[in-house]
Amino acid sequence: MEAVMAIAMGVMFGSGVWLLLRPRTFQVITGLLLISYAVNLFIFIMGRLSINQPPLTLAEGTIDPALYADPMPQALVLTAIVIGFATTALYLVVMIGARGLTGTDHVDGKEPH
Numbered sequence: 342m343e344a345v346m347a348i349a350m351g352v353m354f355g356s357g358v359w360l361l362l363r364p365r366t367f368q369v370i371t372g373l374l375l376i377s378y379a380v381n382l383f384i385f386i387m388g389r390l391s392i393n394q395p396p397l398t399l400a401e402g403t404i405d406p407a408l409y410a411d412p413m414p415q416a417l418v419l420t421a422i423v424i425g426f427a428t429t430a431l432y433l434v435v436m437i438g439a440r441g442l443t444g445t446d447h448v449d450g451k452e453p454h
Contacts (some may be wrong), residue, residue: 346386353379365398366446370429377425381382386415401449 353375360372374395388411436446443450 342390343386346382350379350382350386353382364447364449366410366439370432370436373432374417374425374429377421381421381425384414384421385418386414388412427432 343381357358357372357375363369377436413429439450440446445452447453
């Protein structure tokens with residue numbers, strides 16, 4: 342399962358970098374989104390893959406951490422998702438403004454001839 346997740350993160354990150362190098366602003370924004378999704382997945386996976394395990398316990402006594410999921414990466418990813426939505430909205434507003442000012446959606450502001 343770890344190999345599948347590593348390959349998925351690598352493909353998403355590589356696709357994001359490729360899209361960042363494209364000349365259109367929408368492709369750049371999509372590339373940034375893919376990179377942020379890959380990083381979120383990486384943070385989430387660092388907390389161990391655990392299925393049907395509770396994140397917290399209220400039991401007293403000695404606690405075996407292997408029996409529980411780590412809640413910290415989950416909280417970090419949820420926070421990153423909210424911040425990602427806000428920055429994506431900002432990117433889109435800036436993209437629309439730049440398109441209105443320059444008349445093109447190229448990142449350098451000029452259409453190729």
